[in-house]
Ligand SMILES: Nc1ncnc2c1ncn2[C@@H]1O[C@H](COP(=O)(O)OP(=O)(O)O)[C@@H](O)[C@H]1O
């Protein structure tokens with residue numbers, strides 16, 4: 001559905017997107033993950049046809065999105081900032097107005113409000129909605145003409161944890177409708193939880209592209225077990241069968257192991273379990289491995 | 298609904314739900330109409346008020362001159378006291394064949410006027426009662442001059458100003474805020490073109506402008522203000538609409554290069570306020586220095602204002618449409634060219 005070949009964008013001497021090669025099939029929940037300034041938004045904008053690439057090619061539905069390709073616009077839904085609304089209109093009026101731009105029946109407006117859980121806010125003006133509600137409304141506005149592909153740029157940023165969870169449910173139900181979803185986030189756990197495939201970006205480059213599970217497994221990193229300081233001596237920990245390393249840092253005893261089962265069984269017999277935490281590998285470790293730096297949102 | 302009509306109705310709803318916008322478009326110009334209208338409401342009628350005692354042909358003839366306002370008194374002493382106190386410039390008493398005139402010394406101009414009128418009237422009555430034919434005759438006829446009663450230029454002026462202001466701010470703010478909030482990008486990602494986007498906003502602005510004009514004229518024609526519309530008033534509508542288009546285009550230019558609402562508001566005011574003074578919307582330019590008259594010829598607001606008052610209050614015929622229409626259309630084309638050079642969809 002979307003194919004890019006050596007896609008590149010420069011702002012002056014700053015290479016915002018550097019020779020990106022992507023292939024996103026129909027129905028995929030695709031995620032761009034990366035810290036601020038990684039080039040996620042710029043990439044999306046070029047694919048959407050809102051920005052001109054400096055190099056490489058893009059095909060979406062087999063066509064080039066630039067220069068503005070009116071023929072494909074009704075098949076694309078774009079959520080921009082959560083402020084891209086008409087002044088002083090209510091939720092339902094926003095949806096009807098956006099629907100009219102695509103010459104589709106405004107009847108879908110109620111259904112979209114329902115989908116994003118805003119039915120009760122149908123008559124509320126855009127400026128009276130909370131941050132999470134605005135995000136959901138802007139997603140509904142991107143969906144109101146029933147596009148095949150939806151682009152969502154950081155739909156969950158700036159939301160409190162509860163609102164983020166609610167939005168995840170919305171994204172899941174959009175996926176169930178068979179839409180292709182391309183979205184960006186800088187939340188690692190979100191990408192891990194929601195996406196079919198993740199493209200990890202940094203400084204305009206694509207560092208890795210795979211399912212979250214494959215990325216984590218590919219790292220072959222050991223499981224880490226953390227114990228409160230003083231519960232167990234470092235030497236004792238090293239003697240447990242299956243333990244690779246044990247070290248005392250930051251008031252925590254950190255044990256690494258590739259056979260967590262037996263190690264945990266041993267620990268359970270000797271120490272109280274509420275003094276212990278288990279850390280499995282996450283995308284954070286993948287990022288650390290790929291860049292050699294801690295991930296900072 | 299089509300994209301065009303739904304965008305127009307979104308713009309109208311947005312406008313009428315915005316108290317600040319409604320205030321500046323309606324209440325603000327109305328305030329000027331009310332204040333100026335009341336201040337100048339008497340300015341057109343400057344009759345001299347005098348006291349009269351008794352009746353007869355002389356008093357009747359004085360009344361019918363239309364130049365004096367007569368207040369009747371029962372006895373001469375009472376009226377005389379008023380003159381002494383300075384409350385009345387003069388008193389005329391008719392008793393039998395004697396006409397007595399007493400006037401205050403303080404206001405020589407009023408005194409001379411009253412003396413002249415009374416003497417003239419008495420001579421006229423004498424001539425008639427004597428049955429003789431007059432040797433000389435005055436042929437007098439009233440001429441409608443071009444000086445208007447104040448309300449007759451206040452209302453068209455405020456109409457031009459209020460509507461132009463609304464059109465400039467309407468389009469400039471829409472562009473700036475839509476660009477800032479990425480509504481422009483969102484619209485660009487939909488299969489509609491820029492002419493639908495701007496055209497729908499223009500139609501909404503025109504509707505608002507027509508409602509503004511109707512309200513201003515409606516208030517002006519209230520008896521307190523006494524605006525009198527001429528027979529061809531409705532021909533001002535094309536000028537009103539062309540004026541709206543022209544100032545909408547000015548707003549597009551401003552909205553194309555300003556990045557924030559504050560900047561747009563500053564630039565719009567800097568353009569509109571001086572232009573308003575130079576276009577004679579607050580006071581007529583008849584007495585203005587000649588350089589100002591020359592400069593004002595280059596102001597589209599001047600032509601919108603004059604063009605509308607030609608029909609609203611002067612009763613000109615259709616030929617008066619030509620020149621202001623051409624000027625406004627020419628100006629619009631200029632502004633649109635400039636706007637299309639400066640326009641951008643995105644902030645960066
Ligand atoms: N309009 C622009 N003008 C100049 N530089 C830009 C512009 N947009 C983005 N950039 C730069 O391009 C890089 C990528 O930005 P962006 O795509 O917004 O990253 P992300 O969305 O991942 O945070 C950044 O270095 C940013 O400063």
Ligand SMILES: [Mg+2]
Pocket residue numbers: 040041042153154
């Ligand atoms: Mg971004």
